[in-house]
Amino acid sequence: MIYADYNGSAPLCPDVREHVIKRIQEGPFANPNAIHHLGTKVLMAMENSRSVCAKVLGADFKQVLFNSGATEGITQAFFSIMHKNPKKKIIISGIEHSAVVNCAKFYMKDFGHEMVVLKTNDNGVVDLEDLKDHIDNNTAMVAVMAANNETGIIQPYREIAEICNTNDVPYLCDTTQYIGKTLFDFKKSGIDYAVMSGHKIGAMTGCGLLIAKDPTTVKELVIGGGQENGKRGGTQNYLAYETLAVALHYFETHLDKLEVLNTKRVEFESRIKEKFPDVVIIGENSPRLSSTTYISYPGIHGQAVQIELESKGIYVTTSSACSDNEPVTSKVLKAMNVTDDVGRGVVRISLGMCSDPAYYDEIFEALSNSYDKLSKIKSY
Ligand SMILES: Cc1ncc(COP(=O)(O)O)c(C=O)c1O
Known part of the structure; x- marks a missing residue:
C-alpha cells in the first residue's frame, strides 16, 4: 500500500x-x-x-x-x-x-x-x-x-x-x-x-x-x-x-529527507512526461512543494485514474468534483485558466517526509499502466 x-x-x-x-x-x-x-x-x-x-x-x-x-x-x-x-x-x-x-x-x-x-x-x-x-x-x-x-x-x-x-x-x-x-x-x-x-x-x-x-x-x-x-x-x-x-x-532534524524526495519527484515527473508527452504537470515551471505532483492526462477522467491506482493499492486524490455525474474543473485550476479537458483529468500525488522516495518508482509503474489502459478506452 x-x-x-x-x-x-x-x-x-x-x-x-x-x-x-x-x-x-x-x-x-x-x-x-x-x-x-x-x-x-x-x-x-x-x-x-x-x-x-x-x-x-x-x-x-x-x-x-x-x-x-x-x-x-x-x-x-x-x-x-x-x-x-x-x-x-x-x-x-x-x-x-x-x-x-x-x-x-x-x-x-x-x-x-x-x-x-x-x-x-x-x-x-x-x-x-x-x-x-x-x-x-x-x-x-x-x-x-x-x-x-x-x-x-x-x-x-x-x-x-x-x-x-x-x-x-x-x-x-x-x-x-x-x-x-x-x-x-x-x-x-x-x-x-x-x-x-x-x-x-x-x-x-x-x-x-x-x-x-x-x-x-x-x-x-x-x-x-x-x-x-x-x-x-x-x-x-x-x-x-x-x-x-x-x-x-x-x-x-530530517530536512535531508525532503531533498531526496524532491529529487525523486522531479525525476518521476520527467519520466512520465517522456513516456506520455500529452501529460500536463500543473505548475510545472513554478516553485512547488517538494512532494506534490498534480498531473493530468487530457481526455482521461481523474477519477478513473484514481480508481485504477487504488486497485493497485495506491491512494491519491482528485479535486475534479462531480456535478450531475460530470467531472468539473476545480476553482483553483479555473483561476489558472486550465482548460476543462486538463482540469477533469487531474490527480494529486502528495507524499511526505516519512514516505519512502522509492514509492515514486512504484507510482510511475502503476500510473503508466493506468494511462496505457485508460487511453485505449478514453473516458470522454
Ligand atoms: C490550505 C489549507 N488551508 C486550510 C485547511 C483546513 O485545515 P483543517 O481542516 O485541518 O482545519 C486545509 C486542509 O485541507 C488546507 O489545505
Whole structure:
C-alpha cells in the first residue's frame, strides 16, 4: 500500500507515534491549569512544546496559540481583524482554501464587507500587481496562502507581506500546506497571522496553531476560563499539542529527507512526461512543494485514474468534483485558466517526509499502466 494523499492528511510521524504510546502508558495526566504537582508537570510539557514550535517556526513563544487546527486559526484571525472593522475591503486570492473563502463571504454577507478576489497567473501564482492595484486605505485585510493544497505551488508571501506592511494592512497567510514541508520563519516573513494543522505534518488530528505577530490583537472566539492567555478558553488538548512539537522537531532534524524526495519527484515527473508527452504537470515551471505532483492526462477522467491506482493499492486524490455525474474543473485550476479537458483529468500525488522516495518508482509503474489502459478506452 502506498499512501499518497499527505496534502489531505498525513499519517502519524514515527516519532509522534512513539511519543503518544509512551505518554499514554506513562502519563502524567492532569489538568494543565491545576496547581498540584501533576498539573504543573503537564503544564511544563505543554509550554515546552510551545517553545519548540516557536523555535522551529521562527516565532516568539508568546506569539504561538494552540488550537484545533487551521480552520479555527483562520476563523479567529478573521474575527480578530474584522470584528467591528469600519474598513470595507477584504482581499483574498482565487486559489484560497474554503476555510478562507467562506470566512470572507461571511463578513461580506452578514456585515456588508466587500470581497476582492485577486487574479492568478497561468503558472498558479497570485498576481502581485493586482494586489498593489487593489490595496488602499479602505482595505481591512489581505488573505493569501503560502502554498496551495491542490497544486503545491508556492506563493510570494514575503512580497505580499511587504506590500501589506507598507500599506498598514493586516496579512493573514494560510501556511497550512507550507509549514512542515519547507522551512518557514514567521518573524522574517512579515506575516501578521499564520496558521497550521497538526494532521498535515504527522502530528495528531484536531490540533494546530495560530501564530500572531502581535498576540494582543487576537480576540477570543471561545471565551471560557482564561486558558491560552485568555485567547482560547477550555482545558487544553495538551497531549495533541505535544505532538505538534514532536512532528516539527522531526521535520527540522530530517530536512535531508525532503531533498531526496524532491529529487525523486522531479525525476518521476520527467519520466512520465517522456513516456506520455500529452501529460500536463500543473505548475510545472513554478516553485512547488517538494512532494506534490498534480498531473493530468487530457481526455482521461481523474477519477478513473484514481480508481485504477487504488486497485493497485495506491491512494491519491482528485479535486475534479462531480456535478450531475460530470467531472468539473476545480476553482483553483479555473483561476489558472486550465482548460476543462486538463482540469477533469487531474490527480494529486502528495507524499511526505516519512514516505519512502522509492514509492515514486512504484507510482510511475502503476500510473503508466493506468494511462496505457485508460487511453485505449478514453473516458470522454
Ligand atoms: C490550505 C489549507 N488551508 C486550510 C485547511 C483546513 O485545515 P483543517 O481542516 O485541518 O482545519 C486545509 C486542509 O485541507 C488546507 O489545505
